[in-house]
Every structure is written in structure tokens, then in C-alpha cells.
Amino acid sequence: MTVLEQPGSPRHTSGPAVPPPAWRPRVDPAPLLPDTEPYRLLGTDAARRLDPGLLKRLYTELVRGRRYNTQATALTRQGRLAVYPSSTGQEACQVAAALALQEQDWLFPSYRDTLAAVARGLDPVQALTLLRGDWHTGYDPHEHRIAPLCTPLATQLPHAVGLAHAARLKGDDVVALAMVGDGGTSEGDFHEALNFAAVWQAPVVFLVQNNGFAISVPLDKQTAAPSLAHKAVGYGMPGRLVDGNDAPAVHEVLTEAVRRAREGGGPTLVEAVTYRLDAHTNADDATRYRTEAEVETWRAHDPIALMERELTGRGLLTDAFATATRDGAEQLAAALRDRMHTDPPLDPMALFDHVFIRQTGQLRDQAAQLRAELDAEAEADGTTAATPAPAQEARP
Amino acid sequence: MTVLEQPGSPRHTSGPAVPPPAWRPRVDPAPLLPDTEPYRLLGTDAARRLDPGLLKRLYTELVRGRRYNTQATALTRQGRLAVYPSSTGQEACQVAAALALQEQDWLFPSYRDTLAAVARGLDPVQALTLLRGDWHTGYDPHEHRIAPLCTPLATQLPHAVGLAHAARLKGDDVVALAMVGDGGTSEGDFHEALNFAAVWQAPVVFLVQNNGFAISVPLDKQTAAPSLAHKAVGYGMPGRLVDGNDAPAVHEVLTEAVRRAREGGGPTLVEAVTYRLDAHTNADDATRYRTEAEVETWRAHDPIALMERELTGRGLLTDAFATATRDGAEQLAAALRDRMHTDPPLDPMALFDHVFIRQTGQLRDQAAQLRAELDAEAEADGTTAATPAPAQEARP
Amino acid sequence: MTTTAQPTARKPATMAQALTRALRDAMAEDPTVHVMGEDVGTLGGVFRVTDGLAAEFGADRCSDTPLAEAGILGTAVGMAMYGLRPVVEMQFDAFAYPAFEQLASHVARMRNRTRGAVPMPLTIRIPYGGGIGGVEHHSDSSEAYYLATPGLQVVTPATVEDAYGLLRAAIASDDPVVFLEPKRLYWSRADWSPDAPAPVAPIGRAEVRRPGSSATLLTYGPSLPVCLEAAEAARAEGWDLEVVDLRSLVPFDDDTVCASVRRTGRAVVVHEANGFGGPGGEIAARVTERCFHHLEAPVLRVTGFDIPYPPPMLERHHLPGVDRILDTVARLQWESRWTEGRGA
Amino acid sequence: MTTTAQPTARKPATMAQALTRALRDAMAEDPTVHVMGEDVGTLGGVFRVTDGLAAEFGADRCSDTPLAEAGILGTAVGMAMYGLRPVVEMQFDAFAYPAFEQLASHVARMRNRTRGAVPMPLTIRIPYGGGIGGVEHHSDSSEAYYLATPGLQVVTPATVEDAYGLLRAAIASDDPVVFLEPKRLYWSRADWSPDAPAPVAPIGRAEVRRPGSSATLLTYGPSLPVCLEAAEAARAEGWDLEVVDLRSLVPFDDDTVCASVRRTGRAVVVHEANGFGGPGGEIAARVTERCFHHLEAPVLRVTGFDIPYPPPMLERHHLPGVDRILDTVARLQWESRWTEGRGA
Ligand SMILES: Cc1ncc(C[n+]2csc(CCOP(=O)(O)OP(=O)(O)O)c2C)c(N)n1
Ligand SMILES: Cc1ncc(C[n+]2csc(CCOP(=O)(O)OP(=O)(O)O)c2C)c(N)n1
Numbered sequence A, B: 001m002t003v004l005e006q007p008g009s010p011r012h013t014s015g016p017a018v019p020p021p022a023w024r025p026r027v028d029p030a031p032l033l034p035d036t037e038p039y040r041l042l043g044t045d046a047a048r049r050l051d052p053g054l055l056k057r058l059y060t061e062l063v064r065g066r067r068y069n070t071q072a073t074a075l076t077r078q079g080r081l082a083v084y085p086s087s088t089g090q091e092a093c094q095v096a097a098a099l100a101l102q103e104q105d106w107l108f109p110s111y112r113d114t115l116a117a118v119a120r121g122l123d124p125v126q127a128l129t130l131l132r133g134d135w136h137t138g139y140d141p142h143e144h145r146i147a148p149l150c151t152p153l154a155t156q157l158p159h160a161v162g163l164a165h166a167a168r169l170k171g172d173d174v175v176a177l178a179m180v181g182d183g184g185t186s187e188g189d190f191h192e193a194l195n196f197a198a199v200w201q202a203p204v205v206f207l208v209q210n211n212g213f214a215i216s217v218p219l220d221k222q223t224a225a226p227s228l229a230h231k232a233v234g235y236g237m238p239g240r241l242v243d244g245n246d247a248p249a250v251h252e253v254l255t256e257a258v259r260r261a262r263e264g265g266g267p268t269l270v271e272a273v274t275y276r277l278d279a280h281t282n283a284d285d286a287t288r289y290r291t292e293a294e295v296e297t298w299r300a301h302d303p304i305a306l307m308e309r310e311l312t313g314r315g316l317l318t319d320a321f322a323t324a325t326r327d328g329a330e331q332l333a334a335a336l337r338d339r340m341h342t343d344p345p346l347d348p349m350a351l352f353d354h355v356f357i358r359q360t361g362q363l364r365d366q367a368a369q370l371r372a373e374l375d376a377e378a379e380a381d382g383t384t385a386a387t388p389a390p391a392q393e394a395r396p
Numbered sequence C, D: 001m002t003t004t005a006q007p008t009a010r011k012p013a014t015m016a017q018a019l020t021r022a023l024r025d026a027m028a029e030d031p032t033v034h035v036m037g038e039d040v041g042t043l044g045g046v047f048r049v050t051d052g053l054a055a056e057f058g059a060d061r062c063s064d065t066p067l068a069e070a071g072i073l074g075t076a077v078g079m080a081m082y083g084l085r086p087v088v089e090m091q092f093d094a095f096a097y098p099a100f101e102q103l104a105s106h107v108a109r110m111r112n113r114t115r116g117a118v119p120m121p122l123t124i125r126i127p128y129g130g131g132i133g134g135v136e137h138h139s140d141s142s143e144a145y146y147l148a149t150p151g152l153q154v155v156t157p158a159t160v161e162d163a164y165g166l167l168r169a170a171i172a173s174d175d176p177v178v179f180l181e182p183k184r185l186y187w188s189r190a191d192w193s194p195d196a197p198a199p200v201a202p203i204g205r206a207e208v209r210r211p212g213s214s215a216t217l218l219t220y221g222p223s224l225p226v227c228l229e230a231a232e233a234a235r236a237e238g239w240d241l242e243v244v245d246l247r248s249l250v251p252f253d254d255d256t257v258c259a260s261v262r263r264t265g266r267a268v269v270v271h272e273a274n275g276f277g278g279p280g281g282e283i284a285a286r287v288t289e290r291c292f293h294h295l296e297a298p299v300l301r302v303t304g305f306d307i308p309y310p311p312p313m314l315e316r317h318h319l320p321g322v323d324r325i326l327d328t329v330a331r332l333q334w335e336s337r338w339t340e341g342r343g344a
């Protein structure tokens, strides 16, 4: 007999207790799991088969990238940049991210990914506006399909998912590649973005640059996971682990993930294991939290050195090519130096543009107040010409 | 030759490119992965070896739990409860969660887990304060070590982690068990809590009751993961999948996870696959988003029915036991009904207690204002006795 | 007001129905409008405001999202970057808090950060306020957070007609709008002709709902009906109260508000939100800045107390009611008997 | 002020050093005090405020957390439930936003929800405000959000001495305190004797920093030095300005503030936060409610503009400066030439 006779309480049912369909995993977890060793090409047999053109292209970009990083860091010392979060040591990730995308795709960089934006074609000076401080985003994101360099960690990831989803709804062939650091993976937005992407099967690729540190906090205080790529299975997307200093490997893994996304296969999480050779930014003192010995281990695994070894082995690093590469990088640096050595034009009245598409009455009043102050200042300085141009209504 | 001679750029290094130590997974992912089929005991050979005392205990609690759910739902119809999120169908999870813990442990329930709190010893009326509406949390959480029933989804999970971590820092033998729904796993707080728990190796057990729906949203719009338990590997903790309607199985899995946590083995994520037989709350209309046929499938897998089949098979469901169980449940329901049929005492002045430990001057003024209003109201009603007691300063 | 054409038949509609209609009409007119949130699809929303939209426009245009508010708003930002006009539903006021970073750091600033290149034509619908017997976290009046965030427009309807008009205006706006829906007015009814809705209410305009000469009640959303009731009751006391429905908190309609206060010389701000740091402080301060010499008394405030929102059985003591409003009006120094130091 | 004992030597200390010392002394006195946050351990914090604490008290007492603000605050809530006194660092103002739900829905309400059974003796340190050339999201003045959340105390030091005293008081408080640290004053110096620090400043008391008779500047945190400078400059114009440092925004010290304003008859509120919906509105409104008949002019406000925080090269135009304060003081109707309708 049974004891329950309340409404809603079941009687004995006969037959086996069949687990209802919802119980079954809908996807096989096995192919989602990353390998336990980062994927590598350089120094392997597979590398021998890589297209020389691609190798040289990657190398050229790596060298330019390194030079960009050192030049930008120098600009901070000269007071020309407020701050620069260098990606020295991570150039392979930066360059591969840019090259894995097609023209119509979108890149969602973090504050450290200036280089990826430049490698994608962004004007090197516009890329530094944020860090020079004359405005926030220094470029029109639509021009090269590069979202604003993003400072609040991981918040750019849902943007990438939303954009990719919107493009897919519109039937457009667009993939979004979003970049985040190892530290950023701990944020709730990382989780929510990956989950939305997987549920929506949005054409997104998430690239985690695991550079070992979030400012001073090492990876083992950030996660206890086998790898960050292992997080993928919890969302139902493939996770890939790659040597982030091996440019062709990162390029191949990202290209493959982009292709998968483009073909409707949904998102991928890629963890690129790399190292930040410089301090967090020029303002950081890395000796407080890591040893020179550790840094040296990673210098031995420098992405440019790895490429040079490969190119040399294949006889591709000719004097002509090396010289051309170096010259190209120097030209980039020189142009950057020159252009950054003039003060940017500043218009304080621009503060009131673009808050809303049309200035509210309140903002108009405040703009008038600032204008009066500027006029008074100019008068006091005897520089009547300093009166800024009238604040413009934003174009609709 | 190499092209780079800028400072910081490496020269060729010789020897193989050894991956630095940080590259290697520090934990083996294999044992963290859940089985692909939910763990079950009832109806299996292993169930034959289960202690009859435990089975009877679980059954008694299931029956009481079901009766509690139906009684509370009835109270909503009678206007005695503002709202009730029933756990009918999920009693095995509720009861197992309560019984898996020791006296000194802590339970962190969500709004749906009233039953778990009652099974742990909380006064059934105090447990309903929130849902009756005379106050928020109706009990002192320290008394039975039950955190407030939590409404903002997944926000209780970091609390559980912090409490468990604090206890461990103090050297106390305390495990925290935190409950969340399938929908709640999508929130950022879920992610952050699990990550903190794993990094800190905090003694916490996370119990996800996957009841198939977040209000109207089915699991496949919530996640694309093989299972929710698969999320565990991304944090570096074991994931366990269990049939949430199989009370001894849930009890065993949770007890094992609690033991692991207690012994310093760190957190576990348990997904219990179950089903919400009632609507989301009495205010919900479940016919809008699911079929009666689906509900029927799950009624065939009712946790109480499953237990009765087992007990019957083992000759444990004697008339005497069945009667005693039913009578006990009826007594619980009768007591609840009686006690809930009187209006709770209300003290509007209590609104100003406990905002801060000592009332600020501002709150004292506002309290005085309300008191004056209440006095005027009472005077108008001719009920001079209605003047509430003076607002008390909170005890320090 | 005369018109030669036969007016369309007006029949009773609830505010919730007017909101649904606004969403429907916006979606029908503009294929870039996408509705998204928890339970907005199949269920039609817990308040049924999105009822029927998924059926009419498909699950891609009205979609149930995973349960994660930052994810909802964050993905909506990305969708807006791609040219869509997302209309996001946050299920309840307090459940918009997880999305606060996306709101403050991205939604509110994206146009500004990008010098206008990336506008955010987003509407964020948030059912807010109390009076419906909700358990904790279901009755917050969270408007103060949004007011204090430059770059957001903040509007809230108090009538069935405005529910339609303001929501259409919000969706049509090229800037983000926090659209606060007074929960307890969802079921309020008015005669309204859905087939010829009033012209879309412009964002940024307050409306005098009841002319009066003795003092002005400045209010919005759920407190409008309470103020109108108070104004009726005040007649017995000999006060003829003007009631202004602010409708748009950002941009703020100083002109309408100040014109009224200058005329009456006295004002009380009424809202459910907590007083301290709430919208009333801003409103009282700016009115005083602009109308100081017209004021016979300080602008007073009738607001929720400075306490966490009370449990359902006690909420009536917290919410501004007719008596509390009249008590406050009585303190507007009608006979110059004001004693300082006894502030609200 | 006389004392028989030899005063301890006072030497220059920065506000950052005083904060470090406060944390150290609190940790030494009370083993339940735990410091946690991003980079607070090994690095000692990006502003070095927690420098040396991990070395002295161990990584369990001063711990580097994973990078997740909701997780930091949420776990701190659990730790407080277990009897610890967590002191949480949010790295920058805008990076506290991800923790907003935990703050508003739990930290602020836990005592209230549980009828006093679960207090929240939490201190949340937030470096805030601009003036340090930070890129976007690093210079917000976010105090309006905290003011509007009942259950939180909100304090902010403006002097080296108060940095120590208020932080000790915050950590000792059985209720949560949002402790706002003015970034640009971190390196401000004062003679201070760390070995005999001043008695702990009580939360809830404003302080007159400069007595004056013409008008009162009401300010706090990063704007105090600016106001003192303005007061000096004002002497040339013939104004003797009183400067009140509010220190504690919640609870608010109406007594000190109103006593000053009643005496001077004029007041200007000065803060960096955006004006609309900012703390100034509340302050102006409550001062007006309480001191109406003592006011010769409306309480005016000098605040950040109603715009997202500007890029570093433009921030000086946004921040309240001496000239803007003096211009505003000049508008306090000294000759009754006030023209209405030209509000701040
Ligand atoms: C939400 C948020 N919290 C904190 C910060 C401050 N912050 C800036 S960079 C950084 C470390 C990020 O580490 P990681 O994600 O590994 O990226 P990396 O700097 O190594 O490229 C922190 C804590 C921030 N920018 N945003
Ligand atoms: C942060 C937050 N967002 C939204 C809600 C509204 N809400 C209450 S219950 C619920 C569904 C929860 O589903 P699940 O986590 O599966 O738990 P279940 O109700 O099935 O037990 C939602 C969306 C909430 N309480 N908190």
C-alpha cells in the first residue's frame, strides 16, 4: 500500500523508471575537451609544410608589433602617452587574431590589444588615443570593424556575442573574435557571454591570452582548472589549447575556429598560453611579484625567436627579407614617434557633444558655462584666439 | 641573422623550446568529469544493500515534504501566503540536502528550498515568513545554520563560499551546502562562486536542482552543455550527475561530497536532474510553456513513487509504517494550517529597527512621523489601543 | 479640441495592454526592433507585457534569453552596435542590478566614448516600485541609480496613453532609455483607442495633469494617481493643488515644472523611492535654484522612508499616501508658522 | 588646546600611508579583520595602500582574490556571516559596478532582512574620483549610487588624519561602510603622528575646516582642498567663506551643516560627481528644508558636468575648480540682483 492520498501525489507506477529525454547529454563532451598539451607547429614536422608566404607575413607582423610595443613604451617615458599596457611577448596572439579574420569580421579587443587592432589595419595613432588621453575611443569602430579597446574586464565579450548574433539574424557573413586575459575569465561577464554564445550558436571566437598574470596575481590564484580551455565544455563549445607564442599555431587554431563559426558551427574558446614579458603597464613594478628567472625562461620562448628559428631552418630569413622587415618596423616606429610628438588638438567644448544625439537644454547651459570660463581664461592669458569653436550638435 | 636589435628583443636561443611549467595542467581533468548518465540507486542491485533505517528516514521526510508542499500551496489559495514556489517533485533533492549535512554545517537555500530548511529543523511557520509577507527572513540564520532563503538568483552561492572559507580559516569543522536552480547557473555569480571555491579549496558543495525550467524557459535555452555538472571541470572541481528523484542516490552523492569537503578535498558541483511538477509558483500558468504529457512522464518518475517501489520490494512498507508516516505528515500539515490561520502580529515601527545597529537621527525622525500617522489613524478609527509599542533601538 | 473626423472608438485598456501594443507596433514598423529577456517569449513575460510577440514575430524577434541580466544587456549592446534596436526586459527592478556595470560603463557611454560613431538605440524596460505585495527584491524604486548616470534617458509613464506613447518614443530614440514601468499601474485602465493611438509623447516633457493654484505636487509613475487623489481630498481643506506628472526624469522639463511652481509658489515632490539621495532631492534643489524668490516655503518631499523596501504586509506604511501628502502640504507655511529644524 | 604630556613627534605622512596604518592597526588589534581584493596581497594594491599587510599578517589575512568583484563582495558577505570583518578593496570606482547587486541586495539589507540577526561588519574601500589622469572608467565619482541605498554608511576622508580615523571607525562599525578614498589625495601630505593617531573619528560628523561668515561651502573628499583654496582666494573679493567637510555622507550631519548655513545665510555645495542626481541635490534640498528662512539665496551647486567622465587631457575642464566656485559664490545674490531662470 502507499501512504499518500493527497492530490498530486502519485500512485505506484509499473514498468522501469525510464529517465526522460532531458536527462541525456545532448552533446558528446569528448570532442569539446582541449588537449592537455598546447598545440604547437613551430619546430614540428607539420611546420615544414606551412606556406612560406604565411610564415613571412606573420614574421613581418610580429617584428612590427614588437617595434610598436617598444615605441609606445618609450612614448610613455617621454610623457607622450599616459599609460601603455604592452603586449611584448604576446605578439603572436595579437597578430594571429588580426590575421585570422576576414575584412567583414569584427574584432573585440581589450585594453592590451592595441597591437591586434593595428595589425588589423587601424591607424597606429588613433589606436593610442585612449592611452594618450585626448579622447576615449580614438577611431570609428565601424571603419575597420574593431570595437573600442575595452577596459572593464570581460565586458566586451557579451558585446561580441550580441554583434555576432545580430549579424547571423540578418543573414550576414560576419564572425566576431573577442579577446580577454586570464584574469578576465574570472568575471561573471565571461561566463554569461560564453553561455549566450553557445545557446545561440553565435559565430564568435573567444581568445583568452593566458599570460600568466592579472597584474600581480598569478594564474594559480585565478583558477584551479586543468586549463582555461577546459571551461569550454561547461558551455557546450569546443575548447582549444595552443602555444600562444607559436604564431602559426595560434593562427591555425583561430582560423579554424573562425571558419567553424562562419559555417554555423558555433563558438569556440581558445586559450593561448603566453607570457607578458613587460610589466602590466609602464606604471607597474613587476619585480614585486615575479622573479627575473621566470621572465628569462619565457624570453627563451619568445615568439619572434621561435619564428626566426623556423625561418632560418627553412632558409627563408634572407638578408633582404630581414632588412626589409626591420626597415618596415622602423618606419612604423618613426612615423608613430613623429605623429605622437605633436600635441593633439583639444576642444573642451566637445565634452558636451555625443552625450546624447541632441544636446539637452541642461547640457547646453553647462556648455555655455564652460565656454564663458574658457573665454575668461583666454582673456586673462591675453590669448583671445583660444576661444574654441562652438559646440556642434551631433549629426543625427 | 636576425632583424631585431631593439632592447628587449631576444636573440636566437638554442636547444628545444621547452614549454615552461605553467603550461601544464595542474590537475587531471578525467576524474572531474561527470558520468554521462545520472547516478541511480533505486531499482539497482546496489539499492538492496542500503540501510533500511536510512530508506525509511528518507521516505518519511519525502512524504512530510510533499504534504508540506501541498499544504503551503493550499494556503496561497486561502490568502494565507502571498506566494509559494512549490518543490513538489523535487522533494528528494530537498530532503537529501538537509540530511547530508551535520549539525554544525550550513545550508544556503534559494527561494524554492523552504522544504530543505524545514527538513533541517527550521520551524515550518518561520520558514514561510518571507512568503506570507510579515517580514523578510523569518528566522535567525544562526539557530539552525540556514542562510536566508535567497531570491536574487545565484547570489547566495558566493555567500556559502565565503562562509565555508571563513570557517576553514578559523579551523572549524564546517561545510556549506548551497542550492541553486538550472536557471541560476547562467548568472555570473554562479561562475564567480564556483571559481572562488575551487581556488580557495573551500569546503562547499553546490547542488544544482535541474528541474528543467527557469519559470518558462526550458533547459535547452539555458545551456548547450552536455550537462550542468560538466561545468565543474572548468573550475577544477569534480562534477557529479545524479537522478534528483532518487532520494538515496542524491543522499549518497551529497554525503560523499560533504565528506570530501570536510576532509579538505575542496568543493564539488552536483547536478540533480529532477522536475518541477507544479507551476513555478501558484501565480504561474505552466500550461503556457509545457505539455501535460511531459508532466505525466515525470509523474511516472515521482520521487515518492520510486521510494515506495523500493520499500515495497524490500518489504519495508508495512501498514504500520505507512500509517505512521501518513499520520506524521498530516500532523505537520494540520499544525501548519492552524498556525498559519491566525494573522501574524505586525509592528510597522519595526521598519526602522535594524536598518543600522543604532537608529540614525534621520530614521528617528521618520519613525516619529510614522508613529504620529499611526496614532492619527487609530484615533480616527477610535481604536486608541492600536498605538504600536515604541520603536526599540536595536540591541548592540 | 475639435476634430472633423469621427474619433476612433475608445475602450478600456490596461497599461500592460498599451505597452504590449507599443511593442507590437514598433516591431511591425521596424524590423530592427528586437525584444529580449527572461520569459518574454513563450510565456509572454511574467507581467504578460510581451504576450503574443513571439507568436507574431518569431522567436528571433522576441527571444527568451538565458537567465543572466549582464549577459542580456551586454549582448544587447553588441546587437545595437550592429544596427538593431534591442528592447530588453529586466524582470524586476532589483534584478537589473547584475547588469549595472554594462549599463553604467557601456550603455550610457558608448556614444560618448566613440564620438557618436556607436549610438546605443536601446530600451531597457524595468517594472519598478511597490504596492503589489511582492516579496523582497521585487519592489525597489531604483530610479536614483539611473538619474545619476549621464548618458541615460529615464522615463516612466503614469497613464495608459503615455505607456504607449513613451514606449514608442523610447524605442525610436537613438539613445538609450531606461523605461520604468510602474508595476502597480499595469492593471490600471483607461479609455484608449489602440487603433489610433495619440501622437507619440516626446521624451523630456512633463505634463500638468490637474491645474491648481495653491501649490504644486511634482510626481511621476506610480505616485501620480495618489497625488490626484490627494488633490481631490485637498479641496476639502481649501487647497487647490496643481499636479505635474514629470514623465521624463532625464531630460528634465524645467520649463513646465518651474512655470507651475512660480505660479503656485509652493511645491511638494512625491515619489516612492527612498528620500535620501532619491530623485526628490535633485528636483527640489533645481526648482529652488530656479524659483527661489517665488517660493513661499521650501520645497518639501513625500517619499519612501530611508529603509530597505518593507515586506508586503507593511508596505502601505512606507508608500506615500494621501494623508502623508496632505500632512506635508499643510506644512507649506500657509500661515507663516513654519518652524525650522523640523525638516521632512 | 593644551596637553601636559609631550606630544608624539609628527612627521609628514601621505593619506595612503595613513590608510595603510589604519588597516595594519585594525588587523593587529582584531584577528577577525581580513583584507581582500585584487592585487592587495603580494603587490600591496595598485595604490600600495595594503603594502606590507600580507607580509605581516599572512596571505590568509590579506589575500589576493580571483578577478571578480561580485565574487569578492559576495564571499565577503559569507565571511561576515561567519563573524569575520572583511575589508574589501575595489580597485577603482567603476570596477565596483559588477558588485552592485551584492551591495544593494545583500550587503545593505542583510541586517534588516534578518531582524538584526546577521549584521554586516564589512568595509568596502573604493578609490574614487578623478584628477589623476586616468583613462576611462578610472575616475568615476560613484557616491550617488551608494547614498541612494538605505543600509549603507558612506564616508570619505579629505585629510590624512581622517583617513586613519574614519577607516578605523569604518572597520570597527557593525554595519557596512562604503569607504570612498579620494584617489588624487592619496599622495597629499600632512604632519601626522602615526604612533599616537588622533582618536577615531566618529562616523556621522561633519567638520568645519575653515570658519567664515559670508557663505558656507559644503564639500567632501577630493574637493575639500579646492574649496579651501577657493576660500583663500575669496578673501580678495571680500568674502569670508566657511568650509564644511561633510566626511560622512550617510549618516548625514544635519546639525553641523545647518548651524553653519543658518549663520552665513548662503551655501554652495561642491563635489566632483555629476550634478544631476548627484549628492548635491540631496544636500541642497535638505539644507533648504531646514534653513529656508535663513537663506539669502538658493543653495547653489558646483559639480562635475552631466557628462561621462572626460578623457585625461580634458578632465580639468570638468572638475570643480577655484574659479568656478568663486563664480558661483558671486551668484549668491549679494546685491539682490539674482535673475531667476538662469539656474546652475
Ligand atoms: C571589472 C574590472 N576590474 C578590475 C580592473 C582593473 N584591472 C585592469 S587590468 C587587470 C588585470 C587583468 O588581467 P588579465 O585579464 O589577465 O589581462 P592582462 O592584463 O594580463 O592582459 C585589472 C585587475 C578592470 N579593468 N576591470
Ligand atoms: C537575479 C534574478 N533575476 C531574475 C529573477 C526572477 N526569477 C525568479 S525565479 C526565476 C527562475 C529561476 O529558475 P531556476 O534557477 O531554474 O530555479 P527554479 O525556479 O526552477 O527552482 C527567475 C527568472 C530573480 N529572482 N533573480
Ligand SMILES: [Mg+2]
Pocket: A181, A182, A183, A209, A210, A211, A212, A213, A214, A215
Ligand atoms: Mg593576464
Ligand SMILES: [Mg+2]
Pocket: B181, B182, B183, B209, B210, B211, B212, B213, B214, B215
Ligand atoms: Mg529550474
